[in-house]
Amino acid sequence: MSKKILALALCLLLAATCFAGCGDGSSSQDGGSSSQGGAASEASQAQGDASAAEGAIKIGGTGPLTGGAAIYGNAAKNGAQIAVDEINALGGLQFELRYEDDVHDPEKAVTAYNTLKDWGMQVFLGSVTSKPAVATSTEANSDHIFFLTPSASSTDVLGGVENPLTETVEIERKDNIFQMCFVDPNQGSASAQYIYDQKLGEKVAVIYKNDDVYSTGIYNSFAAKAQELEIEIVSTTTFTDDTSTDFSVQIADAKDNGADLVFLPMYYEAASMILIQADSVGYKPQWFGVDGMDGILTLDGFDTALAEGVMLLTPFNADSDDEATSKFVSTYKEQFGDVPNQFAADSYDCVWSIYNALKDEEVASDISASDLCDKLIAKFTSSDFSYDGLTGENMTWDETGAVSKSPKGMVIKEGAYVGMD
């Protein structure tokens, strides 16, 4: 009996490893490029080490560098690395960057954060994805280490946001936590406003992922704003992690209710499945996405023709003629062989904004994380501090920790993002 159990258990383990292998398949192409990137960043890390001898401020970050969401973590890491290299080349204030893998899991993210703390991290770039960031922001708050996340957009990361149902603040505002990206509710209501202003659709359908903080956060605020603007939502359907491969029911529901615009507040993997399956049943509404849609064009094996005409709100446009953006894009392509997405741009902006906040101050490189945190909070919340970056101009922060900047509408034309305005 025990042998049988052993055999069965080992079979299951083997099967589970196979599944894990499949899951990683989508990012394997990404893995290839990241190992390339790894070589580049090792080279730059060597630089970093050299400068560390003179004393550099240690910046840490956690993100999914392996696993299903690896595309985001690696993009953020690479973007931050470019910024650090540029800043170190200027002389003066020096930075040293280290990213740790959190596999998009809050538990692992806390360990990654603790590892960085042991390394002597002075400024924390937070976690790249929302769920882990909720955990690491609480830790960083109790340790008083400055936290500026490039892309974790949930309100739970910042805390201090009132739940409209109970009129109570459920998670206290964590005073040293700041975001570079839009907070989820802003994205949802901005999308609804955009659809209303541009008269993009008469009947709207929404498909969202109800076991995901990011997706439900955007959906809730979108639905509230849509009600206020009297946008007609004819179909609302959901999916979860386990059902994110078959969307026939959701698409049929949207189609049967005559929706001419479908809002997809989700990450790009699921969105790509929806586009493929809608195409196979000949359903061609206007698709509208959010910043998680960014990355769909570089997805392995995805026919970009299917994404033709998809609209999305994102703060970053890699095709922009803007000098800073084109320089960043060409450096990124050269070092990592990819077109950077919004995550890379956001983390690039994070590092530069921290540099801007510190450049006029007298900062010794061995300053304690807590003292540096006080300085940075004072600077970021002060009314005369603003930052112009790749993802927006005149970005400012207030005590709530949320950034104020305006989203850009993008539309996919011939396999590339084009600004809508």
Added chain:
Amino acid sequence: MKRLIIRKKSRKNFLTYGIVVAAYVALMAVMAAGAMPSAIQGLLVPMCAYIIAAVSLNLTVGVLGELSLGHAGFMSVGAFTGCTAAMALANSGMPSWGRMAAAVVVGSLLAAAAGALVGVPVLRLQGDYLAIVTLAFGEIIKTVVTNLYIGIDPQGLHFGFLKPDIGLGKGGKMIVNGPNGISGIEKISTLTAGFLIILLCLVVIFNLVDSRSGRAIMALRDNRIAAESVGINATKYKLMAFVLSAAMAGAAGALYALSQNTVTASKFDFNTSILILVFVVLGGLGNMLGSIVAATVLYILPETWLRQFSDYRMLIYAVVLIGMMLVTNSQKVRTLLGKLLPQKKTKEKEGQGDA
């Protein structure tokens, strides 16, 4: 001769207790000296939770001889009910250890109830049905908790399913928030509590195994027909071991949840169940000390030492797993170990008799 075996067995049990207590003392000493890196310090309480889960699964798989593939489901029940209890008591003025204990008790009771629910119909059957049903149970729990909303306001607890609007009044607080799970948990579980629960579980398991009921359970594992022919009530004894195992998994879940900032239902998925099963299989079926060591090593390793390999971390982890499987099952290595440690030899034989 029989007495000799019993004495050896109890010697092994005391060795297990001794190692656990020594580990606790050593850890506390290192922490008091301030020499513990924070990366490891943060892993200790979850590690205790995984050890408890592994030991409890070993009771089902190693002692009872049934396969459970949904042990994370019982942890999930314990985590969410225990955490709800702890958060509901937050303003009661109870000290944090009291709330923690209450959470563990509530978590293990409800997990035991879930275990009974699954066990009563399924353990009457023969064959691998328990594996299939527990697998389904784990998935069902995950889906249910994903859609569950629990809040508290001055009027008391409110429950809701599928919709977040559960009629919370002003000043209310959402505890379980559907797909977002529980966030803003006060981290009240401590290493001491973790070790106490481990010891308690070991005492319960060792005494059960050495008791009349335990011998009945093992007789059922080894030969059901023979056991039933001498009048052992198969369902009763199987249920006893299985419900106990579920209760311990619930305690592990509550301990785990109270050591994290945020817990979601998706944390307790099939992969977690398999992870715990891997701890049990690699540690040796029926071997509690083995489960403890395997859970410790396999939980701590990928998060600390293997981090230096960055992108290749999980690849190396897989190699370590395969290596451990080969080593622990190879007769050559066993004989070699037996020659090196003559004392070990007798234990090894006894261990085989156990499994």
